[in-house]
Amino acid sequence: ETGVTQSPTHLIKTRGQQVTLRCSSQSGHNTVSWYQQALGQGPQFIFQYYREEENGRGNFPPRFSGLQFPNYSSELNVNALELDDSALYLCASSLGGTGGENEQFFGPGTRLTVL
């Protein structure tokens, strides 16, 4: 069984640019959640996709957007990058769109640095 994978591992961008991060969910999982983890902080929820539809969103501006594909992999897009967007971006997959008992399995993350 393949776990959650994310690409790229590291990324360096400059302010104002756009970035796309990718996530492949664990086999059989139909739900993907994205989190931002700034240095020294806990992860903050960005949004969740369930069966290709956004299922919930945290307190992030619209320049953070996402997609989920029919194979349940997902992308996180960030436009007009700001210095504060520098963080570890974590993807988590789970089975089922709702219910706290559905364990979220996390990928290793993508480290984004904005200069």
Added chain:
Amino acid sequence: AQSVTQPDIHITVSEGASLELRCNYSYGATPYLFWYVQSPGQGLQLLLKYFSGDTLVQGIKGFEAEFKRSQSSFNLRKPSVHWSDAAEYFCAVHHSSYKLIFGSGTRLLVRP
């Protein structure tokens, strides 16, 4: 608003000593609670979870946690710490059926 507080930013223990990491939550309903561990450069690994029933839950790697509703706490414990337990530990509560709210984490250092 729902929140999770981990009051200890850093904790240092000697190898073989016992460990307790504190977690307090603010949540109106019966919470789903989790402890995750994050090693440097790694994602989050689930140690244990509480949904209902027995308030003492067992997890992987010899960890356990106790849910105390009266204190709004879900503290993580281990009777004997190993050097490989050095990592960052996060407590989280499941909120609104789709997202986890995390605490700010506790970094565990293990003295040889």
